Amino acid sequence: xxxxxxxxxxxxxxxxxxxxxxxxxxxxxxxxxxxxxxxxxxxxxxxxxxxxxxxxxxxxxxxxxxxxxxxxxxxxxxxxxxxxxxxxxxxxxxxxxxxxxxxxxxxxxxxxxxxxxxxxxxxxxxxxxxx
Amino acid sequence: xxxxxxxxxxxxxxxxxxxxxxxxxxxxxxxxxxxxxxxxxxxxxxxxxxxxxxxxxxxxxxxxxxxxxxxxxxxxxxxxxxxxxxxxxxxxxxxxxxxxxxxxxxxxxxxxxxxxxxxxxxxxxxxxxxxxxxxxxxxxxxxxxxxxxxxxxxxxxxxxxxxxxxxxxxxxxxxxxxxxxxxxxxxxxxxxxxxxxxxxxxxxxxxxxxxxxxxxxxxxxxxxxxxxxxxxxxxxxxxxxxxxxxxxxxxxxxxxxxxxxxxxxxxxxxxxxxxxxxxxxxxxxxxxxxxxxxxxxxxxxxxxxxxxxxxxxxxxxxxxxxxxxxxxxxxxxxxxxxxxxxxxxxxx
Numbered sequence: 001x002x003x004x005x006x007x008x009x010x011x012x013x014x015x016x017x018x019x020x021x022x023x024x025x026x027x028x029x030x031x032x033x034x035x036x037x038x039x040x041x042x043x044x045x046x047x048x049x050x051x052x053x054x055x056x057x058x059x060x061x062x063x064x065x066x067x068x069x070x071x072x073x074x075x076x077x078x079x080x081x082x083x084x085x086x087x088x089x090x091x092x093x094x095x096x097x098x099x100x101x102x103x104x105x106x107x108x109x110x111x112x113x114x115x116x117x118x119x120x121x122x123x124x125x126x127x128x129x130x131x
Numbered sequence: 132x133x134x135x136x137x138x139x140x141x142x143x144x145x146x147x148x149x150x151x152x153x154x155x156x157x158x159x160x161x162x163x164x165x166x167x168x169x170x171x172x173x174x175x176x177x178x179x180x181x182x183x184x185x186x187x188x189x190x191x192x193x194x195x196x197x198x199x200x201x202x203x204x205x206x207x208x209x210x211x212x213x214x215x216x217x218x219x220x221x222x223x224x225x226x227x228x229x230x231x232x233x234x235x236x237x238x239x240x241x242x243x244x245x246x247x248x249x250x251x252x253x254x255x256x257x258x259x260x261x262x263x264x265x266x267x268x269x270x271x272x273x274x275x276x277x278x279x280x281x282x283x284x285x286x287x288x289x290x291x292x293x294x295x296x297x298x299x300x301x302x303x304x305x306x307x308x309x310x311x312x313x314x315x316x317x318x319x320x321x322x323x324x325x326x327x328x329x330x331x332x333x334x335x336x337x338x339x340x341x342x343x344x345x346x347x348x349x350x351x352x353x354x355x356x357x358x359x360x361x362x363x364x365x366x367x368x369x370x371x372x373x374x375x376x377x378x379x380x381x382x383x384x385x386x387x388x389x390x391x392x393x394x395x396x397x398x399x400x401x402x403x404x405x406x407x408x409x410x411x412x413x414x415x416x417x418x419x420x421x422x423x424x425x426x427x428x429x430x431x432x433x434x435x436x437x438x439x440x441x442x443x444x445x446x447x448x449x450x451x452x453x454x455x456x457x458x459x460x461x462x463x464x465x466x467x468x469x470x471x472x473x474x475x476x477x478x479x
Contacts, residue, residue, distance in 0.1 A: 010226055014223075014226050014227040015226075015227060015228075015229055069177045069470060069471070070176075070177060070178065089178075091176065091178060092144050092145075092176070092461065107183075107187060108183050108186040108187055108190075108227060109178040109179065109183050110177075110178045110179070110180055110182070110183055110214075111178065120180075120182075120214055120215070122182065122183065122186075122223060122227070125178065130458065130459045131450050131454050131455075131458065131459075
């Protein structure tokens with residue numbers, strides 16, 4: 001991943017910053033420049049909660065090369081209380097015991113390494129809530 | 132008065148038992164368990180490094196401090212396993228917690244005492260009035276060479292402390308540092324695993340330095356071992372902190388709340404800082420705590436803390452260290468551990 005893209009996406013990837021349209025109140029994660037609902041271009045920033053419920057998931061057994069050390073792993077979509085949804089990897093779990101509706105907590109993790117020399121990418125992964 | 136406004140810990144969930152490592156190298160597990168007084172260690176998964184552990188520990192510290200991260204004027208991460216050779220870990224931590232851009236940032240290194248170095252400097256900066264709050268993190272995903280004694284103990288974890296002047300959880304009554312050039316443990320540039328001086332790491336290094344720091348700070352503070360409710364020493368294994376405690380006149384009861392190594396391993400820069408977090412978790416207002424770190428090379432930072440009333444409201448605002456340590460563990464075999472720790476050479 002290019003350093004410029006990592007840098008651009010830091011607010012949403014590092015701090016879970018989402019956007020709410022000032023005109024119609026529609027919420028977005030990741031944030032957008034133009035509201036798909038009303039065409040508004042002004043947004044307020046708000047921070048997503050660090051917990052959600054697992055809406056759906058799938059298990060990846062043949063991953064792209066940069067994720068091979070993690071296989072097999074689950075990718076899931078979680079839903080926050082305000083209705084926003086987010087996709088990410090589910091870590092620290094027994095993939096055979098995952099259940100739709102299960103509570104998930106977000107945890108800061110390394111999501112990609114560009115071989116041994118590139119920049120490191122960080123963001124949030126989902127962890128089954130246990131405390 | 133300056134001190135700790137918020138503290139937090141982070142420990143990976145994965146563990147490997149001494150038996151699992153000993154089995155691979157044909158070693159006698161009971162001898163290692165007895166010799167090191169350690170039966171398992173934490174293992175970081177490939178998506179966990181010093182930066183991720185530092186961010187999670189810091190988020191827990193912020194929950195307890197209940198401050199705006201924008202008020203943090205310095206972010207210092209102490210580690211000997213910074214993910215980058217050139218690029219600070221602290222910039223990612225500061226960005227992730229929202230302390231940027233009005234923030235001073237640096238990474239610290241001094242073997243296992245890099246975290247306490249950061250704590251020492253943060254206390255000074257806050258005391259001098261340069262900033263309102265300063266963040267110190269000690270964390271590592273330490274590596275031991277395959278088959279080496281260090282492989283049984285080198286583990287992962289981080290502790291974070293926000294230093295300030297108001298709403299303190301623990302006041303820093305005294306600080307002291309003891310340091311000499313003692314080459315007991317090192318890693319040269321471009322080397323993957325550290326080297327150590329075997330038994331030389333004991334008497335002339337760890338014991339001389341830790342006792343020197345303990346005697347120095349107790350003389351400075353005019354205090355004796357019986358004046359402290361708890362004491363935390365750096366824990367390269369389970370045996371050393373108990374032995375040095377006995378040498379200095381401390382009881383096992385004083386050491387136990389911060390004695391995590393038998394079930395955690397040696398988290399290097401996170402070792403005595405994590406011991407302090409678990410001790411604060413069970414402390415009462417007025418308790419006096421002595422903390423002595425140790426970093427090979429060699430030096431010790433010493434702190435006398437007095438716990439305040441605020442511990443009662445702050446301690447349950449974030450997860451306790453023993454919860455992270457003892458609950459919901461995932462045990463791995465040596466093959467999985469070797470894969471996670473990049474000990475297997477693969478084709479490009």
